[in-house]
Amino acid sequence: MAKIPTEIPSMKLNDGTAIPMLGYGTGTAWYKSGNDGSIDREAVEGVKTAIKLGYYHLDGAEVYNTERELGIGIKESQVPRERLFVTTKVMTNIKDIPKAIDMSLEKLQMDYVDLYLIHEPFFASSDKELQNAWAAMESVKKSGKARSIGVSNYLEKHLAATLATATIPPSINQIEYHPYLQHSDLLEYQTTKAIAASAYGPLTAVTKAKPGPVDDVMAQLAKKYYVSEGEIALRWVMDKGVVAVTTSRKEERLSDYLRAMTFTLTPREVKEISDAGAEKHYRGFWAAKFDKNDRS
Ligand SMILES: NC(=O)C1=CN([C@@H]2O[C@H](COP(=O)(O)OP(=O)(O)OC[C@H]3O[C@@H](n4cnc5c(N)ncnc54)[C@H](O)[C@@H]3O)[C@@H](O)[C@H]2O)C=CC1
Numbered sequence: 001m002a003k004i005p006t007e008i009p010s011m012k013l014n015d016g017t018a019i020p021m022l023g024y025g026t027g028t029a030w031y032k033s034g035n036d037g038s039i040d041r042e043a044v045e046g047v048k049t050a051i052k053l054g055y056y057h058l059d060g061a062e063v064y065n066t067e068r069e070l071g072i073g074i075k076e077s078q079v080p081r082e083r084l085f086v087t088t089k090v091m092t093n094i095k096d097i098p099k100a101i102d103m104s105l106e107k108l109q110m111d112y113v114d115l116y117l118i119h120e121p122f123f124a125s126s127d128k129e130l131q132n133a134w135a136a137m138e139s140v141k142k143s144g145k146a147r148s149i150g151v152s153n154y155l156e157k158h159l160a161a162t163l164a165t166a167t168i169p170p171s172i173n174q175i176e177y178h179p180y181l182q183h184s185d186l187l188e189y190q191t192t193k194a195i196a197a198s199a200y201g202p203l204t205a206v207t208k209a210k211p212g213p214v215d216d217v218m219a220q221l222a223k224k225y226y227v228s229e230g231e232i233a234l235r236w237v238m239d240k241g242v243v244a245v246t247t248s249r250k251e252e253r254l255s256d257y258l259r260a261m262t263f264t265l266t267p268r269e270v271k272e273i274s275d276a277g278a279e280k281h282y283r284g285f286w287a288a289k290f291d292k293n294d295r296s
Pocket residue numbers: 024025026027028029059060119152153174175199200201202203204206207230245246247248249250253285
């Protein structure tokens with residue numbers, strides 16, 4: 001008998017739209033270094049598997065070279081477009097955002113995305129360039145090609161420069177976020193500006209960054225809740241009020257991650273993980289672009 005997919009709750013963004021708290025990424029699992037137009041059927045099947053399991057929030061990007069696979073997977077899943085939450089990001093064509101969104105929509109075979117993000121702020125050498133790019137994002141939202149618009153990998157200074165001239169504030173900032181990269185000041189700033197956060201690399205503390213100071217508390221909590229340390233890691237992110245974007249090529253893992261929706265950590269457990277995590281710093285992505293001492 002087919003399993004009924006686990007329902008993933010959503011969170012409201014500052015523009016009134018709702019984003020599912022757990023997402024499936026097509027960047028790290030399926031990233032292709034080249035874009036010769038060929039279709040990676042394994043990636044298509046990966047997307048279909050995720051949707052079948054109940055992942056309705058799907059994260060893509062121009063630079064992953066997987067937008068076509070994401071679009072085909074969505075079509076073949078036969079789940080109505082409006083039931084899904086689809087994100088893509090602009091980076092390669094940042095100088096021409098109207099063209100970039102049209103190219104992404106063509107590859108995705110859809111007429112709008114739920115969320116369109118500027119992938120990183122490092123393209124800009126001045127506040128003006130950040131502001132011009134944001135003005136173009138606002139036009140994309142006004143055109144209806146993106147329901148919500150946001151940014152990724154922005155620090156407080158990038159957000160502040162953007163907000164200085166924005167007529168529509170970013171709805172979300174997608175950042176690397178896990179117990180070893182907690183961005184406490186950045187998240188506090190975002191709260192004051194009603195900008196939500198989503199986490200990529202949410203499993204980092206229990207995968208790439210092991211061993212470390214959270215290991216014991218993760219193991220104890222995994223035992224208590226009859227789940228894996230990965231599910232505790234995902235739960236911690238969501239209990240901090242942050243949307244988690246994870247992934248896997250393996251159906252079993254994707255299915256297991258959904259156990260993170262079946263319990264919540266107590267505030268004390270959340271704090272235990274946060275306190276232990278604060279003892280170590282680890283950044284897995286974009287390390288060369290960020291200042292080595294910047295933990296915000
Ligand atoms: N905006 C940005 O700059 C970035 C966005 N992303 C997005 O976020 C998504 C998820 O990012 P990830 O870092 O992959 O997330 P993640 O931290 O959830 O890691 C997922 C990876 O961990 C592996 N894993 C899970 N359990 C494991 C275990 N017990 N032992 C060893 N490995 C295990 C999975 O197989 C998968 O490869 C990407 O696919 C992409 O869509 C990712 C990086 C940067």
